[in-house]
Amino acid sequence: MYRYIPEYLDRSQADELLAWVAAEVVWQQEKYWIYGRRITAPRLVAWYGDPGLSYCYSGMMHRSTGWPEVLALLCAGVKKNFSLESNFVLLNRYRDGSDSMGWHKDDESELSGPVASLSLGATRRFHMREGQNASTQKIDLEHGSLLILDRQTSHALPKTKRKLKERINLTFRHVVDA
Numbered sequence: 001m002y003r004y005i006p007e008y009l010d011r012s013q014a015d016e017l018l019a020w021v022a023a024e025v026v027w028q029q030e031k032y033w034i035y036g037r038r039i040t041a042p043r044l045v046a047w048y049g050d051p052g053l054s055y056c057y058s059g060m061m062h063r064s065t066g067w068p069e070v071l072a073l074l075c076a077g078v079k080k081n082f083s084l085e086s087n088f089v090l091l092n093r094y095r096d097g098s099d100s101m102g103w104h105k106d107d108e109s110e111l112s113g114p115v116a117s118l119s120l121g122a123t124r125r126f127h128m129r130e131g132q133n134a135s136t137q138k139i140d141l142e143h144g145s146l147l148i149l150d151r152q153t154s155h156a157l158p159k160t161k162r163k164l165k166e167r168i169n170l171t172f173r174h175v176v177d178a
Contacts, residue, residue, distance in 0.1 A: 001130075001149075001150040001153065002128060002139075002147060002148060002149045002150065002153060003147070003148040004139060004145065004146075004147050004148075005145060005146040005147075005148075006142055006144075006145045007142075007144055007145065008118065008144060008145055008146035009118070009144035009146075010144065011143070011144065013144065014120055014143050014144030015143075017070070017074075017120060018120040018121055018143070018168060020070055021091065021120065021168050021170070022093075022166070022168065024068065024070075025046045025091060025093075026046060027044040027045065027046050027093055028044060028045055028046065029041060029043075029044050029045075030045055030058075030060055032058045032059055032060055033059060034058075042098065042099050042100050042101075042159075043092050043093060043094050043095075043099040043100065043101065044092070044093035044095070044099075045090065045091060045092055045093070046090075046091040046093075047062045047064060047088065047089065047090050047091065048064055048065075048066065048067050048068065048071050048088070048089050048091075049064030049066075049067065049087055049088030049089060049175065050064060050066075050067075050087040050088070050177075051064065051065055051066045052064070052177075053087060053088055053175050053177060054175075055088055055090070055108070055110060055111075055173075055175050056108065056110070057108055062090070064088060071089055071170070074089075074118070074170065074172075075087075075089060075172055078116045078118075078146075078172050082116065082148060084113060084114060084116055084148070084172070084174070085112070085113050085174035086116065086172040086173060086174055087174055087175055087177075088172075088173050088174070088175045089170050089171065089172050089173070090170075090171045090173065091168060091169070091170050091171070092168065092169050092171070093166065093167075093168050094122075094124065094157065094166065094167045094168070094169075095166055096163075096164055096165070096166065097159060097160040097161065097162050097163065097164040098159055099159075100156075100157055100158055100159040101156055101157040102156055102158075103127075103154050103155070103156040104154065104155070104156070105151060105152060105153065105154050105155070106149070106151045106171075106173065107151045107152060110175050110176050111151060111173055111174065111175060111176070112174050112176050113151070113173075113174045114148050114149060114150055114151060115148070115149050115151060115171050115172065115173045116146060116147070116148045116149075116171070116172040116173075117141075117146065117147045117148075117149065117169050117170070117171045117172075118144075118145075118146050118169060118170045118171075118172070119141040119142065119143065119144070119145045119146075119147070119167065119168075119169050120143060120144070120167065120168045120169065120170075121143060121165060121166045121167040121168050122143075122164045122165040122166060122167045123140050123141065123142050123143065123167075124140070124141055124157055124160075124164070124167050125138055125139070125140055125141075125157075125158070125160070126138065126139050126140070126141045126147070126155065126156075126157055127155060127156045127157070127158060128149070128153050128154065128155045129153070129154050129155075130152075130153060130154075131154075132154075141167075141169070
């Protein structure tokens, strides 16, 4: 299940936020193990959230130390506008069409509620499916759009050979503080 809001941010707000995120966020390229092989993630990541929270996926622990004011205001807006709990944001930077994210669910045990994903930059085709044998739904995520996605929905951002500019997404989520 999902909800798509194509113009959550207007063009000037989205442009301003994209410029801020690209310039101010400290990005990392993660390496993780899959089937006994060390893989370099085909994207860059960053994260922020309530101080002291940690979120683990793909064997990588992400500890938050606080919120920059810009991201805190965005998080507060998502919470207010959609009655979503959120205390952590994972950012993904897809530098071009060769950066990607494979099929997965955001169903880690320390998460609760849906995930809200804000897209900035180049439009990318996003794939979703409700079950392993379900048909794949595709949606073009546009600059300034917001996608609210159930954590049980499988999804992916596949590679493309099309020449694309950068896309950054901010995924607001609620981490249960154990």
